[in-house]
Amino acid sequence: MLFEQYAATAGAGLAAECQQHRGLHDLAIPELGIDAKIAPRSDKTLDILAAAPGEYAFYCDVCCGGKENPSMQGVLKVTA
Secondary structure: OOOOEEEEEOOOEEEEEEEEOOOOEEEEEHHHOEEEEEOOOEEEEEEEEOOOOEEEEEEOOOOOOHHHOHHHEEEEEEEO
C-alpha cells in the first residue's frame, strides 16, 4: 500500500481505493472511527465521509513497523 497526503471537502464523500499485493495491511483513521483490514492480494474501496475541517492522521498498524514507519502513514486534509 502507498500512503501519502489526500484532500477532501467537509461533508463530502471520499472513496479510498486500497490495492494490496503482499501481506496483511490495514487503513486506520482513529478520529473517523475507521480501521479496515485489507487482505493479501486484494483490492478494497472504503467510502469515507469527510468530517469537520482539519487534518486526520491515517496509517497501517499491522506490519512493517506499523504507524511508526513513515511509508505506512499519511494525512487526510479536510477543508470547508
